[in-house]
Amino acid sequence: MTIGEIAKLAGVAKSTVSRYLNGGSVGERTKIKIERVIKETGYVPNTFARSLKAKKTNIIGTIVPRLNSYATSQTLIGIDEQLREQNYQLLISNTSQDIKREIESIYTLANQKIAGIILLATRLTDEHFEAFQKIDVPVLLVGQQDPRCYSLIHNDEEAGYELGRYIIGQGHRKIAYLGVTEEDIAVGVKRKLGFKKAISHESDCEVTYFETSFNLKEAIKKFPEIYVTYKPSIIVCATDNIALGVLKAAQMEGLHVPEDLSITGFGGYEVTEITHPSITTAKFNYKEAGVLAAKNIVKLVNNEEIEKITVSNFDMIIRESVDKLN
């Protein structure tokens, strides 16, 4: 089925059918004729021909560092849902945490004439910004921010602050903060920053900062060093994954959480609810963030104005892993 055949069957010109399809001005009677033929034949326009001419598509490319992460999948679900609603299509490009492939993807997507790019960002390099500039496609960063880009971020700093206030309120005064590299602004810097602010009000509070990777198993290995040498009443972990590792390590040591040691995370991953004890965490609403991201990129694609930075919120989820001290 081509537009030509439809035209013939409806007794009009191809251009008229095209106009009908694209909401141009078509007479009432012609409209009805065309409508009928299209319905009868089940005609669907050829996307390639369309894109070839229009030189753009209604596809939004989303670059993700990894597929097997709660944050990623929830965000993608939100993006997908919203994009579908606005008649855009989602194309997912997975880079397996390879920063080179991330850069490549930017160019490849641009080359495929996708309408816009959403980048679930981790670490941003100069090459990223060079790519953004070279391609003529709107880009939205998710999870990290930079003055050179539009971005949607989670409220990491505020989350760090509230979580800090909460554990202070529970009486904790000897704290281990298990963070990640400061190369990751959102997770490594912002969360810690907020947390520091929260405890800066207390004079009798002792905090030692440790660092690990995002890897759960590495957190398990790191545990003895923190616990044995420092003996904190609580370990504040920069991600739920790390918290999960610490919990596992503590339990392998025969410790009772939270009686012997309290633990908190950040993220709100589903599993934190079903561990025993369940983990107190600052939950980011990834799916909603995905919806916002989709709305924003579509606006950018259509040259509408948006804020340089959109902030998606979080909820403190109080559960069982933090002990109330006297």
Next chain:
Amino acid sequence: MTIGEIAKLAGVAKSTVSRYLNGGSVGERTKIKIERVIKETGYVPNTFARSLKAKKTNIIGTIVPRLNSYATSQTLIGIDEQLREQNYQLLISNTSQDIKREIESIYTLANQKIAGIILLATRLTDEHFEAFQKIDVPVLLVGQQDPRCYSLIHNDEEAGYELGRYIIGQGHRKIAYLGVTEEDIAVGVKRKLGFKKAISHESDCEVTYFETSFNLKEAIKKFPEIYVTYKPSIIVCATDNIALGVLKAAQMEGLHVPEDLSITGFGGYEVTEITHPSITTAKFNYKEAGVLAAKNIVKLVNNEEIEKITVSNFDMIIRESVDKLN
């Protein structure tokens, strides 16, 4: 940059450049000229024009019921990796467990002239097969099988059998099997079937079969009914998710796993390793299955022969959640 400009710069005809691009016969000297110009200009062919003419793409569409599942993401990672290697592109279509959207996706993908479809199947209906027949695109089922289709399945029955033998070997004789609907052939029927075979050798073995959904929280709710009324020494759960729910429920009741109650799952989800106790399970190799699926669909696309059914294997992962009874 178009092929025309390249042709002009290289002093040859468009058709020659096209031939060069597609590996046709081109003289050595012409080849060098074209090569240089392409390198200098950074020319990349327009995908749409290409697909418009060739009437097909190198895109493999993968339809998934949900994005936020371990099995899905691992499978996708495997598919993506392999497809990339063979110069195909992956397009993911998420249906949010809506069977209507699943059918729609089949048609939509076909309409987009994708080369082949991989369907991570759950429940298969007549409409599915009708769609497969109507579209002229090769389809590969993953996770379920049907005589009307090529498929790649996990060795569910064998996994059920081995797991059954294992717990028998550990001395369990009063068993609760917590399964799912038989509408799901792989999970609901095959795993149970294998399990039944395993225990059929024992004369002194008592098994009661229960049913729940795939939902973790529902498994939690279901727990009292099973435990209180039947008091098994072990609950064999048809999925890791269900096992996770049962574990959580047992721990909320103050039970010790495995001393008071043993638990097993199927799947090999990452979390089963970090719960306390870690869960004994039959681990399917989802990523490898994804790789196999990608290889198979590419073969189908290229009209190569493949087996009607490919079976991806599993490993029994013995961990802490099963007690050894005297």
Next chain:
DNA sequence: CTGAAAGCGCTTACAG
């Protein structure tokens, strides 16, 4: 091995 020409299915000025 190489080139001129037709055509893939659509959209978009341009006339009328």
Next chain:
DNA sequence: CTGAAAGCGCTTACAG
């Protein structure tokens, strides 16, 4: 409101 024609960037017989 409607139609004829050109053109988007490529590929593919067909000649040579």
